[in-house]
Amino acid sequence: MSEGGSTLGRIARRSFLIGAGVVGGGVLVGAGVVAWRLGAIDGYELPASEGEASFGAWLKLARDGRVEVAVPHQDMGQGIYALAVMLAAEGLRLPLEAVRAIPAPIEARYANPVMLLDGLPFDEASHGALKQSVVWTFDKILRVLGMQGTGGSTSTRNISAQIRRAAFCMHDMLARAASARFKVPADQLRNVGGAFLTPDGRTATYAELASDAGKLKPNDIQPPPLARGAYVGRGAPRYDVPLKTYGEAKYGIDTRQPGQLYAAIRHAPRLGGRLDRAVIPAKILGVRGIVEGKDYVAVVAETYAAALAGLEKAEIVWDDSKASSVSTKDVFAAYRAALDKGMDFKPRWIVDSAGDVSKASGKEIAATYDAPFLAHATMEPMNATAFVTETEAKVWAGHQSASLVQLMVAKAANVPSDKVEVFTPFLGGGFGRRADLDYIAKAVEIAGRFKGTPVQTIWSRAEDIRDDVYRPAAMADISAKVDGDGMPSSFVYRIAVPSVTDQFVARALPSAKGGMMADRTTVDGALFPFYGLPTRSIENFTVDLGIPVGFWRSVGYSLNCHFVECFIDELAVAASTHPLDYRAKLLARAGSYEPAIRAARVLEQMAAFDKANPLSPGKDGAMAGRGYALTASFHSFVGEIADVEIVKGDLKVRRVHAVVDCGFAIDPPNVVAQVRSGINFGLTAALYGRVDFDNGKVVPANFDTYPLLSLEDAPNISVEIVNSGAALGGVGEIGTPAIAPAVANAVFAATGKRLRSLPLTFGTA
Numbered sequence: 001m002s003e004g005g006s007t008l009g010r011i012a013r014r015s016f017l018i019g020a021g022v023v024g025g026g027v028l029v030g031a032g033v034v035a036w037r038l039g040a041i042d043g044y045e046l047p048a049s050e051g052e053a054s055f056g057a058w059l060k061l062a063r064d065g066r067v068e069v070a071v072p073h074q075d076m077g078q079g080i081y082a083l084a085v086m087l088a089a090e091g092l093r094l095p096l097e098a099v100r101a102i103p104a105p106i107e108a109r110y111a112n113p114v115m116l117l118d119g120l121p122f123d124e125a126s127h128g129a130l131k132q133s134v135v136w137t138f139d140k141i142l143r144v145l146g147m148q149g150t151g152g153s154t155s156t157r158n159i160s161a162q163i164r165r166a167a168f169c170m171h172d173m174l175a176r177a178a179s180a181r182f183k184v185p186a187d188q189l190r191n192v193g194g195a196f197l198t199p200d201g202r203t204a205t206y207a208e209l210a211s212d213a214g215k216l217k218p219n220d221i222q223p224p225p226l227a228r229g230a231y232v233g234r235g236a237p238r239y240d241v242p243l244k245t246y247g248e249a250k251y252g253i254d255t256r257q258p259g260q261l262y263a264a265i266r267h268a269p270r271l272g273g274r275l276d277r278a279v280i281p282a283k284i285l286g287v288r289g290i291v292e293g294k295d296y297v298a299v300v301a302e303t304y305a306a307a308l309a310g311l312e313k314a315e316i317v318w319d320d321s322k323a324s325s326v327s328t329k330d331v332f333a334a335y336r337a338a339l340d341k342g343m344d345f346k347p348r349w350i351v352d353s354a355g356d357v358s359k360a361s362g363k364e365i366a367a368t369y370d371a372p373f374l375a376h377a378t379m380e381p382m383n384a385t386a387f388v389t390e391t392e393a394k395v396w397a398g399h400q401s402a403s404l405v406q407l408m409v410a411k412a413a414n415v416p417s418d419k420v421e422v423f424t425p426f427l428g429g430g431f432g433r434r435a436d437l438d439y440i441a442k443a444v445e446i447a448g449r450f451k452g453t454p455v456q457t458i459w460s461r462a463e464d465i466r467d468d469v470y471r472p473a474a475m476a477d478i479s480a481k482v483d484g485d486g487m488p489s490s491f492v493y494r495i496a497v498p499s500v501t502d503q504f505v506a507r508a509l510p511s512a513k514g515g516m517m518a519d520r521t522t523v524d525g526a527l528f529p530f531y532g533l534p535t536r537s538i539e540n541f542t543v544d545l546g547i548p549v550g551f552w553r554s555v556g557y558s559l560n561c562h563f564v565e566c567f568i569d570e571l572a573v574a575a576s577t578h579p580l581d582y583r584a585k586l587l588a589r590a591g592s593y594e595p596a597i598r599a600a601r602v603l604e605q606m607a608a609f610d611k612a613n614p615l616s617p618g619k620d621g622a623m624a625g626r627g628y629a630l631t632a633s634f635h636s637f638v639g640e641i642a643d644v645e646i647v648k649g650d651l652k653v654r655r656v657h658a659v660v661d662c663g664f665a666i667d668p669p670n671v672v673a674q675v676r677s678g679i680n681f682g683l684t685a686a687l688y689g690r691v692d693f694d695n696g697k698v699v700p701a702n703f704d705t706y707p708l709l710s711l712e713d714a715p716n717i718s719v720e721i722v723n724s725g726a727a728l729g730g731v732g733e734i735g736t737p738a739i740a741p742a743v744a745n746a747v748f749a750a751t752g753k754r755l756r757s758l759p760l761t762f763g764t765a
Contacts, residue, residue, distance in 0.1 A: 037108075037144045044109040046070055053210035055173065056218070057109045058159075058166035059088060065194075065207040067092060067099045067170075069163060072110030072148050073155040074400055075240065076430035077677070078732040079670045080155040082238040084163055086231040086667060091167025091223065092206075093191045096236055103424055106402045108146025113139050114154040116147075119501065121351055121520050123528040124635060125594045148403040151435055151551060153634035153730020156666065160728065161223075168221040170213075177213035178204050226664045226728075233723075235669040240426070251428045255385040255396040257454040261288055263446050264307035265298040265457055266316070267467045270323035270696035271546065278316040284309055291446045298446050304458055324696040326545050328473075331693070332370065335475035335496035338541040347542045349518035352527035355535030360490030365574055366479035369563040371758040373691040374471035374552060375464075375706055377684075380428020382459040382467075384443035389451055392419040393444060398427035400435040404508060408437050412444035431681070432551030436469045436507060465706055466698045469507075469550025470691055472498050476563040486575020487585065491536040493526045495560065498544035500551055515542075521551075525560030525737060530599040530632055531568070532589025547693065553681055557633040557737040562758070565629040565741035570754065579628045579745065580607050598637050598661055598724055603630055605659040605720055606639040613657070615643055618750075622647045625750025629741040636662040636729030640679070642715075642742035646750050649762045653683060653715040653743055661722040662729040671731050672719040678735025679717055684709040686740035688759055 048054040051063040060068045069088040073080045081101035089099045104110045117138055122131045178196035179186040181204060190197045195205040226232060243249040268274060278297040280290055286306030291298040299310035338345045384397035386409070393413035399405050402422050410417040427434060443457040459467065474497035480488040499519040505512045520527070522540040529536070552558065572582035583603055590596030606628065618624035622645040630639045643655040658675050665671045688707045692699040700706035740758060748754050753762070 034140050034144050038140060041108045041143060041146070044107055047105070053214040055170040055214065056166055057107075058163050059170050061207060061210045065098075065205070067094065067206070068102045069099060070104035070110070071101045072104035072112070072159065072402075073150040074398065074402075074424055074427055074430065076150065076398075076400070076427040076434075076732075078155060078674060079238050079240070079667065080150075080159075082236070082240065083156060083667055083670070084159065085239070086236055087160055087163045088167045090229050090232050091164055092171050094194050096231065098194050103402075104148075106148065106406050106422065108143065110148050111143050111146045112149045112154060112158045113142035114158045115149050115152045116142055118152055118154065118634070119520050121518055121527075125528075146403060147401065149401040149435070150430065151400050151432060152555075153636075153733045155732075157635070157728050157730065160666065164223045165221060168223045169218045172219055172221050173213040173216045174206055174209050176216055177209040181209065181212065226666065232666055233664070233668070235667045238670065244426075250425045251380050252385070252396060252398040252425050253380055253383045253428070253456075253458065254425065255456060257385065257387065257396075260385065260454045260456055261300050261302060261450060262304040262307045263291070263298045263300045263443070263455055263457040264304065264311045265296055265442065265446075265459060265463060266311055267296045267463065268318050268320075268323070269466075270318070270320055271326065271548070271693070272696065273323040274319040276317040276319040278314050280310055280314050282313070284313060289449070290314065291449050293442060293445060296442065298442075298457060300446065300450060300455060304456075308460070324546050326547060326696055327694050328372070328692040331473055331545055331547065332475060334543050334545055335370075335473075335541075338496045338543045339475065339477050339494055345541055347515065349540045349542070350537060351518045351520065351523050351540055352538040353536060354533075355490070357490040357492050357535055357537050360481045360535050362481035362483050362489045364479055364481050365571060366477070367567055367570055367754075367756060368475065368477050369566060369756045370475040371473060371559055371562065372689065373473045373547065373549075373693075374685055374689045375468045375691050375700070376429070376431045376433035376552060377465065377703075377706060377708060378429030378431060378433055381461055381464040382433070382439040383457060384440045385454055385456040386413075386440075386444045386447035387454040388413045388444060388448045391415060392421075394421045394423065394454075395440060395444065396423040396425065397440050397443070398425060398430070398434055399437060399440060400427075400430050400432075401437070405437055405440055408441050409444050412441045413448055431553040432555065433468065436504065436550050438507070461703065462701045465691075465700055465702065468691075469503070469548045471552030471558065472500060472547075472549040474559045476560075478563060478567045480567075480571060482571065482574065486571065486577065486582075487589070488533060488571065489535060491529075491533040492539075493523075493537070493564070494539045494541065495523060495526070495563070496541040496543045497522050497559065498547070498549050499542050500549050500555065502542075503544075503549055504551065521556040523560060524556035525631065525633060526564050528595075529564070530590060530593065530595035531583070531586035532591070532596065533586075534589075553678065554633060554733040554736040557631065557733070558682070558685065558740075561629070561631040561633065561737035562740045562744070565631065565738070566744050566756065569627070569741070569745040569748065573748075580610060583628075583630055594726075595632060595637075598726060599630060599632065601722055601724060602637045602639040602659045602661050605722060606630070606641060606657075609657050609659070609720070610641060618645050618647075620647070623750040625746040625748070627742045627744065627746030627749055629738040629745065631734075631738040633734050633737050634730030635727065636660065636731065636734045638675070638734050638738050640738040640742040642739065642746045644743060644746040644750060646747065651687065651743075651747065651760060651762075652713070653687075656715050656717045656739065656742070657720070658717070658735060658738070659720045659722060660734065661724045661726070662731050662734070663726040664723050664728060665721045666728075668721055671721060674731045675719045675735035676717045678733055679739045680709055680714055682736035682739035683714070683743070686743050686758060686760055687713075690759055
């Protein structure tokens with residue numbers, strides 16, 4: 001590959017070939033098969049028992065008269081169940097209490113192609129024929145494969161249009177049924193609280209009309225564009241908040257089945273280590289047995305306390321003959337070597353490029369940034385309850401893909417997948433960790449040794465941190481040549497980081513081939529910039545030393561947005577220009593490019609806030625600073641302003657203001673809540689987060705060595721929403737990417753010190 005030439009076309013064509021002909025490592029999918037399968041999928045309807053009426057795949061009128069809306073995504077705290085209820089109630093002109101959300105069956109009709117389509121290496125603002133062909137092909141194949149999934153801030157984008165359309169169609173069918181019953185034109189009927197009322201006072205409820213309506217052929221109803229309505233654009237109380245507030249919500253760890261046993265698990269202390277043997281030397285009250293796995297040992301008992309006691313007393317011998325000896329210093333040394341090798345390093349991908357950076361002139365400004373591995377540290381540690389017999393299996397667990405759980409459980413229990421039942425409670429935090437399903441597979445293996453008895457396997461907090469799939473560490477070299485006005489004439493971005501997608505696919509689908517194309521997540525937040533950078537090269541150096549990495553809230557954006565926005569700040573300082581003004585000039589250089597226009601609107605609101613709310617001076621001798629960051633992630637745009645105080649090296653984030661454009665805010669209060677959540681999550685990483693390795697061992701062991709942001713240290717956060725009217729963007733993760741660079745830039749504004757390593761500590765400046 002040439003240094004300056006764009007390889008996007010080559011990557012995209014390869015994507016097309018893979019999508020059109022090769023799935024899961026060599027399964028040819030013919031057009032006729034796809035068309036036949038799609039027809040069957042589109043015809044799926046929710047099962048309805050006696051006294052119920054199904055209206056397609058999304059809505060059903062239940063026996064008690066309430067409308068049920070099927071939700072194929074897990075509620076990880078992002079409020080997707082509440083949003084589905086809002087959309088259905090709006091379209092059906094019902095009060096919220098007349099609608100309830102139910103988990104969708106594990107069926108191909110509920111696939112989430114959006115999550116994987118977002119990973120294609122295309123500019124979201126481009127509309128070329130190649131992109132349209134690839135996206136069309138992938139969409140059809142992914143729908144046929146039927147993989148359900150929750151992640152990538154795609155839940156609302158995946159189901160909102162489908163639920164709205166289903167609701168409008170159902171309402172039309174009910175109206176036509178009422179018209180036929182009363183022999184009154186449908187446009188003369190009035191809706192009153194789930195019933196149709198004729199001009200002369202006759203009424204019929206939805207439940208009374210359901211049987212007749214269900215026999216009608218649905219019309220092709222296209223809902224109007226999203227706009228402020230009874231609930232949409234206003235928001236509504238989330239039904240799950242009171243349950244969670246008063247401790248009544250049921251999570252996976254709350255599962256209780258008759259005769260249930262409990263298992264405590266411990267993994268090999270070194271990466272790649274294996275279990276040699278394990279025994280419990282003496283009888284321990286309540287302990288039922290010990291299970292030896294490939295890389296773990298578990299003690300099963302009548303209570304979790306007894307299982308832990310047995311695990312502590314067990315004599316365990318580990319086999320480290322094939323264990324890793326990798327340490328953190330080795331990782332960053334490998335990153336440095338790869339970046340120094342440059343064009344000669346493989347695998348290296350130029351994921352986005354324009355112009356010829358080798359011909360650019362001007363003064364060069366360069367910087368290197370790095371970030372560590374991070375754990376997920378979900379509030380609810382990993383757990384799963386499994387029930388296994390010779391012919392069937394059941395599992396109760398929080399997860400991010402019911403269809404993938406079904407496949408994995410079937411394999412682990414050695415039963416057909418249609419003999420697997422999956423029960424999904426609330427998730428006590430997903431953040432990408434519950435996309436990897438190792439904890440469920442192992443729980444099934446353990447329960448398989450106690451057939452006919454449910455067994456709940458729980459990871460201790462220490463085990464949860466020690467046996468994670470981590471947000472990868474990364475190192476980036478960024479350089480730009482600038483003209484006399486300090487504006488970049490070239491921009492070169494090179495990041496060394498392992499591929500999360502390749503590792504995830506290898507764990508989930510071992511037969512699938514990874515490494516065949518660039519992993520977009522490695523450069524998300526750097527490629528296709530909304531800034532006017534007409535001469536650029538965005539490159540990924542895939543460096544993998546065997547440390548398990550996985551999806552983490554905002555994935556690659558958490559790395560690349562930080563590196564890019566800190567460097568933009570450095571360019572602004574070099575140009576002696578206010579950071580907001582410098583960004584405005586860069587956006588203006590992009591002209592009519594849609595992302596630049598949306599970003600500029602966000603920047604304008606940031607500038608208005610900045611002017612109306614000047615930085616307050618530090619108290620008691622503290623140095624105060626204000627920093628800015630402007631990011632795009634998951635088809636949404638976010639700008640954040642952070643105010644910090646520093647006293648004797650102690651960094652305190654006092655205030656954060658965020659401006660958000662997610663296209664249209666269907667549920668504004670929840671958008672605010674999710675952005676605040678993402679900011680606080682990102683602050684943990686910015687201020688404290690770090691997982692180190694020493695000779696193959698994970699160093700942090702619990703919250704004492706892997707601290708989280710406390711309520712005491714959380715800043716005052718305000719969120720401003722900009723409804724641009726663009727296509728819907730994600731919300732659940734978009735608050736995270738901008739906070740670290742905003743804080744880092746604020747630290748520079750306060751101290752004049754540029755901190756280029758995360759977490760932000762003055763000892764490593």
